[in-house]
Amino acid sequence: MDDVSNGAMTVFDWLTNPTVILVFSIVLTTMILNYIVRKFLDGVLKRVEQTKTVWDDALFHAARRPIAWLIWALGIAWAAEVIASKTNTGLAEIVEPVRYVAVVSLIALFLTRFIRELETRFIARGSDITTATALGKLLRISVLITAALSVLQTLGVSVSGILAFGGVGGIAVGFAAKDLLANFFGGLMIYLDRPFAVGDWIRSPDREIEGTVVDIGWRLTEIRTFDQRPLYVPNSVFATIALENPSRMRNRRIYETIGVRYDDVSGVEAIVNDVRTMLENHPDIAQNRTLIVNLNAFSDSSIDFFIYTFTKTTNWVEFHGIKERVLLEIVRIIESHGAEFAFPTSTIHIAPESD
Numbered sequence: 514m515d516d517v518s519n520g521a522m523t524v525f526d527w528l529t530n531p532t533v534i535l536v537f538s539i540v541l542t543t544m545i546l547n548y549i550v551r552k553f554l555d556g557v558l559k560r561v562e563q564t565k566t567v568w569d570d571a572l573f574h575a576a577r578r579p580i581a582w583l584i585w586a587l588g589i590a591w592a593a594e595v596i597a598s599k600t601n602t603g604l605a606e607i608v609e610p611v612r613y614v615a616v617v618s619l620i621a622l623f624l625t626r627f628i629r630e631l632e633t634r635f636i637a638r639g640s641d642i643t644t645a646t647a648l649g650k651l652l653r654i655s656v657l658i659t660a661a662l663s664v665l666q667t668l669g670v671s672v673s674g675i676l677a678f679g680g681v682g683g684i685a686v687g688f689a690a691k692d693l694l695a696n697f698f699g700g701l702m703i704y705l706d707r708p709f710a711v712g713d714w715i716r717s718p719d720r721e722i723e724g725t726v727v728d729i730g731w732r733l734t735e736i737r738t739f740d741q742r743p744l745y746v747p748n749s750v751f752a753t754i755a756l757e758n759p760s761r762m763r764n765r766r767i768y769e770t771i772g773v774r775y776d777d778v779s780g781v782e783a784i785v786n787d788v789r790t791m792l793e794n795h796p797d798i799a800q801n802r803t804l805i806v807n808l809n810a811f812s813d814s815s816i817d818f819f820i821y822t823f824t825k826t827t828n829w830v831e832f833h834g835i836k837e838r839v840l841l842e843i844v845r846i847i848e849s850h851g852a853e854f855a856f857p858t859s860t861i862h863i864a865p866e867s868d
């Protein structure tokens with residue numbers, strides 16, 4: 514019976530120990546503070562989402578989780594300091610470095626989340642996808658490198674030594690990974706020169722490359738071909754090939770040669786004039802671009818005239834609809850003059866038989 518009483522007293526003494534009570538109070542305070550801050554941020558987030566700016570939305574969305582983790586990190590570090598001050602363990606020597614690493618890591622997490630939130634929201638508001646993605650990647654890489662160097666310095670690693678080693682080792686790495694570096698700088702040139710952007714239709718007359726740009730990475734550019742196959746092109750390739758970007762054309766061209774029979778030569782001038790007038794008054798033809806309708810050649814079986822004009826639209830489907838309507842109107846004009854389209858024919862002259 515006495516042993517049980519002594520055991521109970523030992524547990525009671527432990528529970529009433531001032532250090533235990535202080536540590537428990539710190540953990541409880543941390544929990545309560547974390548709850549209050551989380552509720553506060555939720556309330557503020559509902560208000561800022563009603564504003565038109567993207568900065569405050571991105572800031573509070575990015576800060577919610579890192580702030581909660583930061584409160585726990587500081588609270589646990591404080592409790593560890595209290596325990597270390599009352600014991601002879603080596604805990605006191607590692608509390609400060611661990612707390613510093615945790616704080617730096619959470620700040621880096623917040624900044625990377627903030628940059629990603631801004632990138633997503635600016636793209637959603639119509640900003641250029643390629644530019645926003647490039648800036649986001651560069652800023653996130655800068656944040657991570659800075660955080661890593663800061664943590665290494667705190668842990669006693671010589672940052673100057675690392676930088677010196679990086680300068681010497683960079684030469685060896687450059688030779689070993691020259692293709693990787695070529696692709697990296699190729700991607701950088703795409704971001705700077707912007708010959709194309711995500712969503713553009715591109716094609717190369719030098720290579721069998723044609724399709725819609727899906728993603729521009731630091732090493733590869735993903736292109737979706739028109740038969741829906743993914744095509745992955747190393748970025749260094751774009752520095753050595755000619756590239757067309759039909760997505761940036763201002764107009765689409767209609768260029769057709771039309772032949773009329775020699776039997777209808779008397780009506781060719783009127784046909785050409787009517788076709789020219791029709792194009793000059795067509796609502797879908799760009800009048801500020803070159804418009805030509807002229808007699809062009811006397812071919813073997815036809816009298817040829819050509820039309821050279823541009824549509825207002827650059828949309829591929831709409832363009833073909835306009836071209837179809839223009840060609841059908843030309844058919845009606847030719848038929849209205851009693852003429853016909855020419856087709857290859859041969860005339861055989863048979864000499865009369867002599868007596």
